[in-house]
Amino acid sequence: DTEVTQTPKHLVMGMTNKKSLKCEQHMGHRAMYWYKQKAKKPPELMFVYSYEKLSINESVPSRFSPECPNSSLLNLHLHALQPEDSALYLCASSQEGLTAETQYFGPGTRLLVL
Amino acid sequence: GDSVTQMEGPVTLSEEAFLTINCTYTATGYPSLFWYVQYPGEGLQLLLKATKADDKGSNKGFEATYRKETTSFHLEKGSVQVSDSAVYFCAGRSGGSNYKLTFGKGTLLTVNP
Numbered sequence: 001d002t003e004v005t006q007t008p009k010h011l012v013m014g015m016t017n018k019k020s021l022k023c024e025q026h027m028g029h030r031a032m033y034w035y036k037q038k039a040k041k042p043p044e045l046m047f048v049y050s051y052e053k054l055s056i057n058e059s060v061p062s063r064f065s066p067e068c069p070n071s072s073l074l075n076l077h078l079h080a081l082q083p084e085d086s087a088l089y090l091c092a093s094s095q096e097g098l099t100a101e102t103q104y105f106g107p108g109t110r111l112l113v114l
Numbered sequence: 115g116d117s118v119t120q121m122e123g124p125v126t127l128s129e130e131a132f133l134t135i136n137c138t139y140t141a142t143g144y145p146s147l148f149w150y151v152q153y154p155g156e157g158l159q160l161l162l163k164a165t166k167a168d169d170k171g172s173n174k175g176f177e178a179t180y181r182k183e184t185t186s187f188h189l190e191k192g193s194v195q196v197s198d199s200a201v202y203f204c205a206g207r208s209g210g211s212n213y214k215l216t217f218g219k220g221t222l223l224t225v226n227p
Contacts (some may be wrong), residue, residue, distance in 0.1 A: 006157075042203055042217035056214070087147065090157055092215075100146035100165065103215055105158040111154040 003027075004106035006091050012112045015081060019079070021109045023074040023091030029104075032074040034066060035090040043090055049074060050097030060092035081113045116141040116211040120218025126226050127194055135189040135221045137178075137204030143209035147180055147187040152201045152220075161189075161202070181199045194225045 004025045013019050023032065031050045035043035048056035049068040063085075065077040074091055088110050092103040121136040139145055149161040149171070162171030167182030176191045187204060204218040 040220070040222075042205075042220055048214075052120055088157075092158075098213050100209075100213060102146075102148065102160060102163055103207075104160060105150070107157040112172075 004093055004104055005090055006089075006106040006109050008109055009107070009113075010110050012114065013078065013081065014114050015083070017081075018079045020078065020109075021076040021089055021091075023076075023106055024072055025093040025104075026072055027093065027104070028071075029093035029095050030067060030071060031094045033092040033094075034074070034076050035092065035105075037088040037090055047076075048097055055097055074084065078111075081111075083113050084095070086111055086113045115147065116206060116214075116216040118204055118206060118210055118216055118218035121221055122219055124222040124224060127223070129196055129225055129227050130193045131225075133189070133191040133194045133198075133223070135202055135204070135223075137187045137189065137214075137218060139187065139204070139206045141185065141206065141208040141211065143208040145183070145185070145206035147178075148205045148207075148215075149176070150203045150205060151187050152203065154200070158203065185202045194223070196225050196227055198217055199223055199225045202222070 007022045034046040037043040046060045047066045052068045067075040086107045090108045091106040094103045095101045117140045119138045146165045148163045150158040151161045162173045164171045164180035170179045201220045
């Protein structure tokens, strides 16, 4: 089973709202990732967690706050977003972080910021 | 850092036509290479992969062979179907990019009946 689940599937929020995206995997993977994907573009890496510790932050604005409560769960907390943050947010996981192993992606959360 | 040169589309084919999407990866080390597919409105699905030279990945009728001398990983399918219409991303990971997944720009494939 190579399933990564994400909730919610769709999210609409105002610029003053606080919301969270959730990602879960039960493959025993120790690395988890957040990506942002704009239309007609490849995904862009935002954050990497390895063994529940943040290992990479790709200079993401502080209005995005990741959290890894345990090895199976990854959250992305959103606050005071801008309309340009509207995108598909993808979660992924892999067996390890600093290796060339396969990343498995979830279905994504489509976010619209009004 | 690493980079991926992927044939840009869009590519439009008739059903049962032969498909090739070219991909070349430039890296300081030897990467693992992947093809991901994204159907409309969905996330990325792993289509196939190869972790070393001469490896051949295959899945759902798609194939790609890791050619070391050119670091190429061209995607092929002998007979496409309407259901293959999607965006295809070539990607790789290597130590030269700190194991970040480096993507090509994606190729939109449309298959007409």
